[in-house]
Each structure stands twice: as structure tokens, then as C-alpha cells.
Amino acid sequence: MTRDTILAAARAVLDREGVPGLTVRKVAARAKLSPMAMYRHFADKSALLDALMDDGLATWGKIVSSISAQDPMAWMEELIEAYLNFALTKPHRFDAAFLLPAPSARQFPDDFAAGRSPALMMIILRIDQAKSNGRFGNEPALDIALSLVALGQGMVSMHRANRFSSEAQFKAIYRTALHHCIESYSVKPLRREK
Amino acid sequence: MTRDTILAAARAVLDREGVPGLTVRKVAARAKLSPMAMYRHFADKSALLDALMDDGLATWGKIVSSISAQDPMAWMEELIEAYLNFALTKPHRFDAAFLLPAPSARQFPDDFAAGRSPALMMIILRIDQAKSNGRFGNEPALDIALSLVALGQGMVSMHRANRFSSEAQFKAIYRTALHHCIESYSVKPLRREK
DNA sequence: TGTACATCAGTGAACGCGCGTTCACTGATGTAC
DNA sequence: TGTACATCAGTGAACGCGCGTTCACTGATGTAC
Numbered sequence A, B: 001m002t003r004d005t006i007l008a009a010a011r012a013v014l015d016r017e018g019v020p021g022l023t024v025r026k027v028a029a030r031a032k033l034s035p036m037a038m039y040r041h042f043a044d045k046s047a048l049l050d051a052l053m054d055d056g057l058a059t060w061g062k063i064v065s066s067i068s069a070q071d072p073m074a075w076m077e078e079l080i081e082a083y084l085n086f087a088l089t090k091p092h093r094f095d096a097a098f099l100l101p102a103p104s105a106r107q108f109p110d111d112f113a114a115g116r117s118p119a120l121m122m123i124i125l126r127i128d129q130a131k132s133n134g135r136f137g138n139e140p141a142l143d144i145a146l147s148l149v150a151l152g153q154g155m156v157s158m159h160r161a162n163r164f165s166s167e168a169q170f171k172a173i174y175r176t177a178l179h180h181c182i183e184s185y186s187v188k189p190l191r192r193e194k
Numbered sequence C, D: 001t002g003t004a005c006a007t008c009a010g011t012g013a014a015c016g017c018g019c020g021t022t023c024a025c026t027g028a029t030g031t032a033c
Helices: A002-021 A024-031 A035-041 A045-065 A072-089 A091-098 A116-134 A141-160 A167-185 B001-017 B022-029 B037-040 B046-065 B072-089 B091-098 B120-134 B143-160 B166-184
Strands: none
Touching: A002 A024, A002 A045, A024 A035, A024 A045, A024 B022, A035 A167, A035 B072, A045 A072, A045 A091, A045 A116, A045 B046, A072 A091, A072 A167, A072 B037, A091 A141, A116 A141, A141 A167, A141 B143, A141 B166, A167 B143, A167 B166, B001 B022, B001 B046, B001 B072, B001 B091, B001 B166, B022 B037, B022 B046, B046 B072, B046 B091, B072 B091, B072 B120, B072 B143, B072 B166, B091 B143, B120 B143
16 A cells, blocks of 8 residues: 555655654655655645654554563563663654654543553553562552653653763663662662561 | 844744744844844854753753752752743743753763753752752762753653643643652651651 | 045845645546446 | 446646845944054
């Protein structure tokens, strides 16, 4: 189907040039179609951007669902690494997924609570596991998940705004902060067994 | 001086239309000058944007320095309210200050450590006060400050991307998360005096 | 005090560009009888 | 099986727009002698 061809071309342009560099003409050229062909399959450019947002979220969802750790705490450590890796290796797809204004869909709390965001649901599932293991406190899992995601997103956007002197510097700070955030929601045993 | 006229006009255009809506022509029209007048005072458009970033950071610096609380913990509570308020009432100036790519200057850690970011220095000062009062743990003040700022920025960008169903919803989550973040760096007394 | 000249802030017209989108169309494919 | 017609994916040219920036200029102000 041509729609998929166009979407694949749009994804390729996005990965190369970012959201501001994505134009109808470039997508068409990449798909070897006339610029007008897009309008048979998308109402206009912003409909194409919406599709790219969904595409980016789907990519992220696949990454999250491929995390293999069994233990929920280990799983969350892998999660923050995966998020870091996604932000650094697919920066523009990351932007499309998380920064494009959502067209009213996928809003907190209703849509997330209704499970419309698979990635967030997986995170919440693991947090609930950790809670029932007695390793997490009583804050709502949704709150914890949102804090974690927001902290990551803030760190990434500071990095994007060129606020760190090097990528290594950024990674170190990111890991320290996210790790601390996870720990801050976890329950520290008051005394250890001998 | 005309430079200030142009900068003031640019600020007004920014506040109304945001970074993407800021064009040389609009700024000139607002300043009642020809578009070319700008080039006497700024090398090009990106130099003007750099000046707007400095201007936004200066605005933020003034807000931070007007926080009156004496107690460092109370001061930090006021800080997160001020940040929230800045993001909501001057959204585009907020963007210019925190999201425009810094032109290699003002990078963590060197520039911040050298005190080139007055707002962050004030935050670090209060964190150090709290530490010497025994109310904060031993994490480096810079790390704590960056986490706090990043968490706020992430929450704000999720709000901007239309991820919360209402502003009230957003504010509630923001406050819960930021407050939790501050608490997570503070020392909980193991037993209370009776 | 008067003249000649340099400086420089600001102008006005134009250039070349890429953008999203409109319009009227072509031509292949499927369907009805 | 053959003909007439509807559907609809894709085309090609053009429109109107706003953009950052170039170029050659004007005209006021300051300075040297």
C-alpha cells in the first residue's frame, strides 16, 4: 500500500533531518512519488506528523517490550538504559514520539489509565510488581512512572540544548539522576538480616 | 540605543509567537525599523536568538533572586512554584531560556561551576545551606540542582506536548513529583524527639 | 567660524529559495449489464 | 465476451506566501584643520 511507502519515506526523512526538516516535498522525493500523492493518504502535513508520532511511540513500545530482565528492579535499570539509548541513537524519532503535540489523544490520566499507551502500561506493571514484592512504597505507580519519564525527558532536552560539555558527561549525570529517582521510590530495609 | 529597541521588540514577538514564529521581519516591524536595521546590531538571526536566550535566563535569574524565604527548604518549595509559574505565564521566554541550543557557552559542568549561570548558583547555595544544616545528604549540590531542574523541565515539556488532560491536572502532578524529588535528597531523621 | 571629509545607523528594493497546498488532469482498474 | 461507465491513485504545473539575506544607497553626525 502506498500509505506505508509514504510513511516509511517520512520516517527516513525524519531520522535524517528531524521534525523541522521534514517537508512534504522531501518525503515525496524519498518515496519516488509526486508531492501530491501524500494527499491521497493523509489529510495534510499534520496528519502525517500524527502518524509519525504513533510510529515513534510504536518503536519505543517495541524497545520496552524487548527488555528481558525478570526482576522488576533490574527491569527498571534496563529501562532507563533503553530510554537513554533511544534518545541518543534515534534522536528525531524520540522527538516525534515524545515532543510532538498530541492531537488530543493519549493524555494523562484517562488515556494512560485506559492502557492506551502500551509502553507506560508495561512500566506500571513492573512498578506494581515491585510494590507487591515490598520493594516499592505506596505512591501510585502512575505517578512514579511519570516522574521517571519526565526526569529522563528533562535530562535529554538539556542535552539537546547543548547544556552538557560532552555526551559522556551527559550520560553520567543521566544515570546518576535516574538511578537516584528509582531508589527514592523504593523501600530501604531498616535493618539487614545477618 | 537601537540595539535595545530591537531586543525589546524581539522579546515582544517571542512572547506572542514563540521561537518558531520569531522572524527578522516581524521584529523589525515591531521596532518600527526596516528589517535590515537588525544587521547593524546583530550578526544574523541566530545572534539575535542567542541574545534572547540570555534575556530569558536573566528574567529567570531575577525571579529566582526575588524569592524571599530564609529557610533553605522553604526557599526550595518557593523555587519550584516560581519555575512552574514562569513556565505557564511566560512559556515562550521559558523556551528561549532553557531550550534554545546554547552556543557552546554555558555548559555543564565548567560554566556552571564557574558561576556563569546565576540562577543555578543561587540554587546550589541554598542546597549547600540545607546540607550544612544537616537536612540534606551528601550528593553534590550540582547534581541535586540539575535533577530538580531536569524533572521540572521534563514535566513542562510533557505538558507542552499536550500530555495532560488539563492544566490543573498538570500542576498537581508537577507539585507531587517535584516535592518528592526534594524530599528524596533530604535526610529523614531516624527517630523524632518526643 | 567654515569647509572637507570620514563614519556609520538606517533604508528600500530585490534575490533566490522552499514551503504547503490548489487545481484540472491522466490513465489504469474494477464493475454492471 | 464485449462495451460503457465509475472509481480513484497518482501527476504536473502553478499559486501565493514568507523567509533570511545581498546590495548599493542616503543622510545625519562628528572630526580635522
